[in-house]
Amino acid sequence: xxxxxxxxxxxxxxxxxxxxxxxxxxxxxxxxxxxxxxxxxxxxxxxxxxxxxxxxxxxxxxxxxxxxxxxxxxxxxxxxxxxxxxxxxxxxxxxxxxxxxxxxxxxxxxxxxxxxxxxxxxxxxxxxxxxxxxxxxxxxxxxxxxxxxxxxxxxxxxxxxxxxxxxxxxxxxxxxxxxxxxxxxxxxxxxxxxxxxxxx
Numbered sequence: 733x734x735x736x737x738x739x740x741x742x743x744x745x746x747x748x749x750x751x752x753x754x755x756x757x758x759x760x761x762x763x764x765x766x767x768x769x770x771x772x773x774x775x776x777x778x779x780x781x782x783x784x785x786x787x788x789x790x791x792x793x794x795x796x797x798x799x800x801x802x803x804x805x806x807x808x809x810x811x812x813x814x815x816x817x818x819x820x821x822x823x824x825x826x827x828x829x830x831x832x833x834x835x836x837x838x839x840x841x842x843x844x845x846x847x848x849x850x851x852x853x854x855x856x857x858x859x860x861x862x863x864x865x866x867x868x869x870x871x872x873x874x875x876x877x878x879x880x881x882x883x884x885x886x887x888x889x890x891x892x893x894x895x896x897x898x899x900x901x902x903x904x905x906x907x908x909x910x911x912x913x914x915x916x917x918x919x920x921x922x923x924x925x926x927x928x929x930x931x932x
Contacts, residue, residue: 761877763831766910770836
């Protein structure tokens with residue numbers, strides 16, 4: 733958005749059966765099952781642009797993105813391998829590294845809260861989470877499948893150093909994007925009646 737766009741009136745929402753249908757069938761994909769084709773550079777920019785259109789109290793933009801291509805992710809997986817051996821379940825820790833290498837594209841979303849601001853850090857972190865969900869919807873709108881995950885290397889101090897995540901930052905998620913060879917299966921969904929209270 734340019735400065736010339738600021739202050740322009742945006743269209744009001746209108747009913748969209750297509751958007752409702754997409755939201756109703758949205759399903760996270762297994763990261764290891766994501767293959768090519770992946771988004772083009774122009775589509776990646778669109779995913780980032782749509783992802784950034786998220787609720788953000790205070791207009792702080794308390795997040796940043798790292799677009800990880802195949803070469804970077806392969807090198808990262810190799811560097812993480814010794815750290816995987818130190819995890820409680822080393823076999824599982826090694827296995828999940830394939831989530832980093834299989835998809836054609838991964839976008840790392842880092843939460844970068846502004847400490848001491850009137851907007852609580854928790855709300856800023858929620859904004860980073862909303863970015864991740866927006867990216868999943870953006871990928872779906874472009875015809876791709878996506879997987880939003882963290883895994884152990886989002887929390888391991890040594891892994892965070894490799895990812896260049898600062899002391900005041902957190903990994904909000906790795907958004908893996910690509911194409912599935914087969915349609916995903918539906919998963920259990922919550923009983924909304926048990927999760928909802930209606931108050932007159």
